[in-house]
Amino acid sequence: MIPSIGLDPLASLLAPPPNETPQQKAARERAEAEARKVSEAIDEQIRQEKMAMRKRGPVKVLLLGQSESGKSSTIKNFQLRYARDQWIAERQSWRTVVYLNLVRNVVEVLDILVQAMEAKGNGRRSTSTDAADSDRERRSQSSNNNKFSDKYSLLKLRLAPLRSVLTDLERRVGPGSQEVSSASSPTSERRMPFGRESGVGSGSSNGRMVGKRRPSTRDGWTGSPKTQREDYDEVTDILLACKDDMKNLWGDPLVQEILSQRKVRIEDSSGFFLNDIDRIVSRDYEPSDDDVVRARLRSVGVQEHKFTVAAGHLLDQGREWIMYDFEGTRSMRASWAPFFDDVNAIIFLAPISCFDEQLREDRNVNRLEDSLQLWRTVCSSRILAKTQIILFLNKCDILRNKVQRGISVKTHVPSFGDRKNDAATAMKYFQHHFKEIFRACSPEPRSLFAYFTSVVVSKVLAQIVAAFFF
Ligand SMILES: Nc1nc2c(ncn2[C@@H]2O[C@H](COP(=O)(O)OP(=O)(O)OP(=O)(O)O)[C@@H](O)[C@H]2O)c(=O)[nH]1
Numbered sequence: 001m002i003p004s005i006g007l008d009p010l011a012s013l014l015a016p017p018p019n020e021t022p023q024q025k026a027a028r029e030r031a032e033a034e035a036r037k038v039s040e041a042i043d044e045q046i047r048q049e050k051m052a053m054r055k056r057g058p059v060k061v062l063l064l065g066q067s068e069s070g071k072s073s074t075i076k077n078f079q080l081r082y083a084r085d086q087w088i089a090e091r092q093s094w095r096t097v098v099y100l101n102l103v104r105n106v107v108e109v110l111d112i113l114v115q116a117m118e119a120k121g122n123g124r125r126s127t128s129t130d131a132a133d134s135d136r137e138r139r140s141q142s143s144n145n146n147k148f149s150d151k152y153s154l155l156k157l158r159l160a161p162l163r164s165v166l167t168d169l170e171r172r173v174g175p176g177s178q179e180v181s182s183a184s185s186p187t188s189e190r191r192m193p194f195g196r197e198s199g200v201g202s203g204s205s206n207g208r209m210v211g212k213r214r215p216s217t218r219d220g221w222t223g224s225p226k227t228q229r230e231d232y233d234e235v236t237d238i239l240l241a242c243k244d245d246m247k248n249l250w251g252d253p254l255v256q257e258i259l260s261q262r263k264v265r266i267e268d269s270s271g272f273f274l275n276d277i278d279r280i281v282s283r284d285y286e287p288s289d290d291d292v293v294r295a296r297l298r299s300v301g302v303q304e305h306k307f308t309v310a311a312g313h314l315l316d317q318g319r320e321w322i323m324y325d326f327e328g329t330r331s332m333r334a335s336w337a338p339f340f341d342d343v344n345a346i347i348f349l350a351p352i353s354c355f356d357e358q359l360r361e362d363r364n365v366n367r368l369e370d371s372l373q374l375w376r377t378v379c380s381s382r383i384l385a386k387t388q389i390i391l392f393l394n395k396c397d398i399l400r401n402k403v404q405r406g407i408s409v410k411t412h413v414p415s416f417g418d419r420k421n422d423a424a425t426a427m428k429y430f431q432h433h434f435k436e437i438f439r440a441c442s443p444e445p446r447s448l449f450a451y452f453t454s455v456v457v458s459k460v461l462a463q464i465v466a467a468f469f470f
């Protein structure tokens with residue numbers, strides 16, 4: 001039955017008692033006035049908090065770390081979780097970058113194969129004066145030459161068009177398509193991480209400011225190239241024509257043997273897609289979330305990412321987030337400083353898997369040593385003295401693979417000594433050093449939050465960071 005209008009079921013409950021005395025009435029009115037006051041005070045407090053939040057402005061976060069440390073991948077993690085609509089809208093444009101990464105992988109393998117073939121070819125002349133030796137050499141050479149049968153010359157020939165596809169893709173993607181490399185400085189000493197320090201100098205370019213903020217190169221949130229479908233159809237055609245040969249090249253046991261002899265691990269390099277040829281080389285290919293996170297596109301200059309966070313998330317507090325993603329190459333680090341004002345937090349990425357690698361921009365510098373030097377500079381900064389620092393000891397998945405394959409930490413980091421050569425020990429050891437530097441260099445005592453991460457694997461990173469602010 002529908003209650004008739006005017007019959008309020010609550011009215012009888014809220015109405016004063018019918019036989020209320022004047023004293024009771026006065027007491028009730030006092031209590032009601034008190035309750036109203038409390039309620040108004042709560043409303044005012046909420047209003048003030050909202051105003052304060054608006055006044056506090058956006059949460060400003062800087063992502064710092066050397067090149068290929070995972071800064072942009074961390075931003076992608078954020079985007080994936082907290083700005084899903086934008087992510088989906090831009091996901092398709094990553095197809096060009098994924099293709100670029102794949103073609104680069106193939107050309108890299110092909111180059112190594114060609115070098116090996118040429119080396120065998122050049123070795124044809126016997127250097128031995130001994131007849132028996134000479135005969136043995138000839139026989140071994142002939143077996144190697146047999147190994148490099150027509151199959152490999154054919155692969156080389158049939159995959160040749162990919163070289164011009166690579167140039168074409170690089171042109172389309174722009175300056176971020178190529179890694180920065182430079183002739184190694186002949187004067188800089190080769191240094192070991194945690195080894196004897198030779199003072200400052202392995203960090204940024206003389207600590208000198210190199211001008212103002214460069215204009216953002218972003219063409220969307222990621223700096224991803226906008227490419228129309230018809231633009232990549234031609235590339236897809238060539239890739240489809242080369243598909244079987246690419247798979248044959250990568251799956252070939254002799255090619256794998258050559259790669260392993262030369263200690264080349266393309267699997268660990270940025271933007272590795274050779275295990276996904278079947279899925280990627282297709283006319284209907286649309287990059288998955290994972291593909292986008294794993295795709296490598298070098299940042300150029302400074303990129304600003306504003307997040308309009310969708311409702312229902314932890315970050316849904318009406319506050320805007322601005323994240324700054326920097327180009328991590330050494331020559332660009334001096335241009336980070338103008339962004340250090342009013343920063344809420346810094347996420348510093350240190351890829352600890354690279355203890356056995358050299359910087360692309362200076363082959364004399366160990367990458368872990370460079371990360372430590374950069375960390376030291378960031379921790380010592382007075383302007384950042386009150387800034388919350390979150391340290392991601394990143395690329396732990398690669399570190400685990402390396403150590404499991406038997407790569408010795410001690411060889412590259414002598415101070416590691418006779419500790420057990422396993423991932424957990426190495427991770428703890430590296431973490432200890434980063435923490436020590438933080439403690440020793442911070443201008444005033446503060447707390448550090450350090451995490452072991454694999455930012456391309458983990459989808460919970462963005463939540464970890466968000467938890468600091470709300
Ligand atoms: N396996 C693995 N790959 C990672 C991890 N973090 C980043 N990468 C990959 O490493 C490459 C480099 O990562 P980016 O995020 O582009 O590095 P960046 O710090 O932005 O580098 P710059 O833009 O050159 O300064 C990308 O291909 C990522 O997918 C990780 O934890 N594990």
Ligand SMILES: [Mg+2]
Nearest residue numbers: 071072298299
């Ligand atoms: Mg980047």
